[in-house]
Structures are given as structure tokens and as C-alpha cells.
Amino acid sequence: MRIDLHTHSTASDGTDSPEDLMREAAAAGLGVVALTDHDTTAGWEAAAAALPAGLTLVRGAELSGRWYGGGPTVGLHLLAYLFDPGHGPLAAELARVRRSRERRMEKTVALLNADGIDVTVPEVNAYAAGGTVGRPHLAQALVRRGLVATVDEAFGPQWLGHRYRLAKDDIDVFTALRLVNEAGGVSVLAHPRAGVRGHVVPDALVAELAAAGLWGIEADHPDHPAAERAHARSLARDLDLWITGSSDYHGTNKTTPLGAFTTDPSVYQEMAATATGTAPIVGA
Template sequence: MTVDSRIDLHTHSTASDGTVDPADLVRQAAAAGLAVLALTDHDTTAGWALAAAARPVGLTLIRGAEISCRWYGTEPSIPLHLLGYLFDPTYGPLTAELDRIRAARTVRGERIVDRLRADGYDISWDAVLGHAAGGTVGRPHIAQALIRAGLVADTDEAFRPEWLGQRYRLPKDDLDVFTAVRLVHEAGGVTVFAHPSATKRGRTVPDSMIADLAAAGLTGLEADHADHRPDQRAHVRRLADELGLVATGSSDYHGSHKTVRLGEYTTAPAAYERLIAAAHGVPPL
């Protein structure tokens, strides 16, 4: 891996809440000049096979998932996201948890639609499922239904407090983050805490809790991310250095659901190599 290689370790496809299918995503990554792309759909590995089959020559594919987690060390508990990479997708205990989380996402989505309909908004569950197109159901799919119904202008408006950002936001049935780190490790993978200082998303966990995660087997922290201010990126990098963790950078690309571009934030080759060396599940492709 050369020092000028461009590495994006956090992207989403139509297997969850992205707008680009896995095959087109890897082709877009190659066209954007990326050397490495990680596919990390929410709580699913459903896009892995399509992405692998369409992978262009010269692009390395890292198979992963963004796992919906929660820290129960405070009240109320704090939701967070964990990026799992290169784990064995057939490892039963982890697969069972991902299945449970996806099922809970569906129930949550139906409840949100029910609340919207109870308030007089003509949104159908079938429309939401149509936007999900078989992928893991999430709030972006409900946002698309709101846009199609003419209730909001775009995704940003749909996620304002009066809509899905607060009034119609319901908690998810997540996985304890320490359990998630353990299960991914048991499946041969490595874990990176996604956007850990993104206060614009809500409450964040204290550094002391991240130190506990590091002691439990966490491999890295996502420092360079669109939802981190420059001072937050610097803080995460310092913390990663103090804890001996890998600091990564990623776009968190969702296609047209967000304005961020593929490869807008990237991971240094040396950091990438540390992640690869720590994994023993499925290899990069």
C-alpha cells in the first residue's frame, strides 16, 4: 500500500440506507480513485456478495458492517455505532444479534409510520418498504416517503426536530457495545468506534468509557468524519494515540441521502495496515 493510496472505510449501499447498490458502489469507488473501500451497511452483510462480484480490478474491498450499539453505563443509555470489519459472517452468536437488530428496526419503522399516520400524515408502510427495496429499514427510507408525499423538501428537513429528528424519533433495540466488541473479535474481526465525538448527533460517551472499550478489545476510533469539527477530530486522534488505538477517516457515504462524497475523508495507509494485521476473519478482497 503506497503512501498516497486513498482508503475509505465507512460506506453504505442499498443493502441498508444508502442510495447506490453494492455493485455500483464499488465501481464508483474505483472511478473516484479509491484504492480501498469498506462496505459497512447497518447491521447487515447482505451487500457483500454483490460488491465482491462487481469489484473492479485494482480496488480492495473490505467487508464489514456498522452495528447499532448502546452504552448502558449511564441513564438514559447512549446509542452509538460500531464499525466491524473482516469478521466471519457465519459466526452464529454475531449473526443472531444482527438478525435481532434488523427485526427491531422494522418494528421501529412501523411504529414511526403509525405515529405519523395518527397525526394525519398520509404515509404508508408499503411506501417505506419500497424505498428500502429489501435493505435494512431505517429513518432515511421514511424520509424518502415524506419527501414523496410532499411533506418535506429534502432529507435534511425530514431529520429536523419536528419530524424524524425528535418528534417522530423512537429508540432502537440496540446491542450492548461491549458485547458487540467481543462478538466481532470472536468472529475474527476488528472494531472501530464510528464518529465518537459527533455531538451534532446527540449525546456522546466520555473518554473514560472509550478507554474501557479499548481494554475490552476495541481496535480503533474514527477521527476524520463529516460530523466532527476540526477540534473534535484532533481530540479523537489524541485519544487514539493515548490508548494505542488506530485513528481512521471515512466518508460515511450514503449516496444522495447525504452531501458527503466518496473518499471525502480517508484513512492513512499505515493505520489501514494495522487494522488488517489485527483481523483473522475474512480477508480483504
């Protein structure tokens, strides 16, 4: 059974609707797929309704976390799986981060406009299609206007990677971890060794998260070179954490296909047995 535990739809910054994503997952030969849009559960219902026979849906979200332990802060993402979406404190934090994303987009567009770049907030929101707005939607607007050739170019240092990059209000990562656990879910640290995007999480911080209830580490990820995958696996074993793998699929916003990396079935089974917030849904 092939299992991909990290995908995105139009509910955040993917280009496939939740319904299309489920059909594509089945066509790609997956047996289990997790929908993990950024800071939202908005795609859950549509994905479940469109689930093909034989495909299992794991409902989740990718939480925007930040460590505020002194000195420079560290941004990191938590993949939260099978939590109760009705858990009030967690839902409130996710809503706060989504509002912060909207404010960041407005400020970024204002910076672009000040430099004579004619991009509008309604235009960017149209690419979000009602989902959580993010920088990839602004990147699409820049591509459409011919200012850059690709989404990857839009994330270069002259654009969204540095010059027009603004921070948003993330969730304190230990608060996020606690809330997911309280909501009956399990948390996996997403792409902790992805130096290509500047997100390398110090091993000491991973150890602190493990002590606070982190469940696993996403070791096998497209942004992890072989040496970093091996490092993440070794660290997980040292900390007695579960090891996952996934594609971090975003549709045409990235070139990585569904199932590029996968999770061992025994790890998925342990996840499903551990979580108490929601259960996987099997397509009938």
C-alpha cells in the same frame, strides 16, 4: 493509496447498489473501500462480484450499539471489519437488531398516521429495496409526498429528529465488541465526537471500550469539526488505538462524497494483518 473505510449501499440506507458503489469508488480514485451497511452483511456478495480491477474491498458492517452502564443510556456505533459472517452469535444479534428496525418503522408510521400524515409501511419498505429498513427510507417517503423538501429536513426536530423519533433495540456495546472479536474481526468506534447528531461518546466510556478490546477510533469524519477530530486523535493516541478516517458515504441521502476523509495506508495494513475472520478482496 486513498482508503475510505465507511460507506453504505442499498443493503441499508445508501442510495447506490453495492455494485454501483464499487464502480463509483474506483471512479473516485479509491484504492480500498469498506462496505459497512447498518447491521447487515447482505451487500457483501454483490459488491465482491462487481469489484473493478485494482480496487480492494474490505467487508464490514456498522453495528448499532448502546451502553447500559447506569443512568441515561448512550447510543453509539461500532464499525466492524473483516469478521466471519457465519459466526452464529454475532449473526443472531444482527438479525435481532434488523427485526427491531422493522418494528420501529411500523410504530413510527403509526404515529404519523395518527397525526393525519398518510405514509404507509409498504411505501417505506419499497425505498429500502429489500435492504435493512431505516429512518432515511421514511425520510425519502416524506420528501416524495412533498411533506419536507429534503432528507435533512425530515431529520429535523419536527419530524424524525425528535417528534417522531423512536428507539430500537440496540446491541449492548460490550457484547457487540466481544462478538466481533470472537468472529475474528476488528472494531472501530464510529464518529464518537459527532455532536451535530447528538452522538458524543464520553472519553471515559471510550477508555472502557479500549480496555475491552476496541481496535480503533474513527477520528476523521464529516460530522467532526476540526477541534473534535484533533480531540479524537489525541484520545486514540492516549489509549493506544488506531486512527481511521472515512466519508460515511450514503449516496444522495447525504452530500458528502466518497473519499472526503481517508485512512492512512499503514493503518489499513495493520487492520488487514490483525483480522482473521475474512480477508480483503482485490479486484482482478
